[in-house]
Amino acid sequence: MYEAVYVYPDGDSTVTRCAHTADQYGYDGIVVRTVDADPDFDQIRTALNNEFNTGSYTCTQTNSTSGAESQPESDNQPHTDTTASALQSAGPYSTVSEPDIVNGVEIVSADPQHASGVLGDERSKRTIVAIRGGTNKLNRFAVEQPRVDVLTQPFVGSDKSRMGDINHVLVKAAVRNEVAVELNLGPAIRADGGHRIKHLKRLNKLKRLITHYDAPYVMSATPRSHLEFRTPRELAAVGAEIGLGETWVYNGFAMWDEIITRNRHRRSESFIAPGVEHGRYEEDT
Template sequence: MYEAVHAHPDGDSTVARFAATAASVGYDGVVVRSRSDARPDVDHDAVAEEYGIDVVSGVELDAEDTSQASGAIANLREQATVLVARGGTPELNRFVAESERVDVLAGPMRGSGDVNHVVVKAAERNAVHVEFDFSKVLRASGGERVQALRGLRKLRELVAHYDAPYVVSADPESHLQLRAPRELLAVGEEVGFDRDQIRAGLEAWGDLAERNRHRTSEEFITSGVERGRYEEDS
C-alpha cells in the first residue's frame, strides 16, 4: 500500500522524513506529489534505498482554470512517474477526467467542486483515477467534516456505479499528518467502503507507478507490444 505526500518545500516534511514514517507504519511506498512549482530536489532512489520503501517521483498540477491546465499537462507528463491534477471546480473536474495523460484527478470535491456521472464516466473511459481525499475527514471538525463525509459518500456511489478507477489518500503535508493504513481503512468504513476497497485504493498508487515505469522502459513499445529478441537483433 502507498500514500501520496506533499514534501518540502511544498509541505512541511522532507521526502526522507515521509519515507521513514511511512515505512514505520506499514506502507510499501510513497508517491511524492508536490506541486509543480515546489518540487523537492532529492534523489528518490537514494531515499528509497536508505529506508527500504519505494519512493515514487510524482507531481501535482494545481491549475487555476482549464486553459492553464491544458498547457501544463503535456509538459509535466514527462517529468514524473505519476501525474496528479487537482480539480475542485466542476469545469476542472471534467477537464482532468477527460485528459488521458493524467493519472489521478485529485480533490474533486474540494472547494466548489462537484462530481456527476459525466465526470466519473469520463474518468473510467480515460483510466483517470478519482481520488478519495480523506484529509478533511481526518483533520476538520463540525460542519466542515460532515460536509466532507457527504461529498465522499456521493463520490463513492458514483465511482462504484460506473466502476471507475480510484485512489485513496489522506493528502498529508507533514509526516505528522500521515496516517497508518489501518486508520484509513477505518475512515473508509465511515464513507461506506469495505476494507478491501480502501486497501485497493491505497495499492492503486503503486500500480500506477509500476505501470508508468514500465511504459518508460526500453522494453515497452506501445500497449500490448514490447521489445523482444527480434527487435534487439534487428
C-alpha cells in the same frame, strides 16, 4: 500500498522523513505530490539506499500511537535531506526496508488552459501526473485527458471557497480515459463541524458512482507532514465508520501500486505502445 504526500516546501516535512515514516507505518513507499517542491529524487534515493544497505541510519524517539515526535524537525535541517535520520522502528507495523519514492506532480491551476500547458511539460518527466480539481471545469478537463493519472481533491481544490462536483458523466469519462479519482480522507480526519459533514456526504456519493460504473479510484489522507501520516489499518477503520468500508479503502491505496507499475513499464525502453514492445520473440514454426 503507497501514500501520496506533500513535502517541503509544499508541506512541512522533507522527502526522506516522510519516506521513513511511511515505511514505519507499513506502506511500500510514497508518491511525492510536487507543486512548488523540486526534490532531487536520484540523490535522495541514493542516500536512502546507502542508509539501508549500510545500516548507518539513526533513530528519533517516536510515539507509535500518535505519531508525534519527541523532538520537532529542525528548521536548520537540509530540505533535500541526504542524511536524514530514520524514525524509530517500533510498533506492530514497523519494518526495516528501503521505501520507494515515486516522482509525482500535482498540477494546480485556475483554469484548464493553463493546466493543459503544464501537463504537456510534466508528463514525460513524472511517473505520476495528477491534476487538482475543485471546479466543474477542472474536474471535467482532468477526467477527459488520457495523459492524466489522477484527479485530486475534486470537491475543493486549491480554493476552499469553490466547490466542484462529480457526476455520472465525469465518472464515465474517467473510466474511458483510465483516470483515477481521488477520495481524500484528510477532512474526515482533520476537519470538524459542517465542513466535515459535507465532505463525508460527498465521499459517499462519489463511492456510489465509482462502484456503479467500476471506475478507478485512489485513496489518500493527503498528509502535509510526517505527523499527519496514519497507518492503512487506521484509515481503513475510518473508512468503515464513515460508510466507505475497510476493503474499499484498502483497494484505493493498492490502486497507487497499479498506476505506478503501469507507468514505469510505459516509460521503460522496451515499451513502444500498448501491446507492442522491444524484445526477443519465438518465431512461428
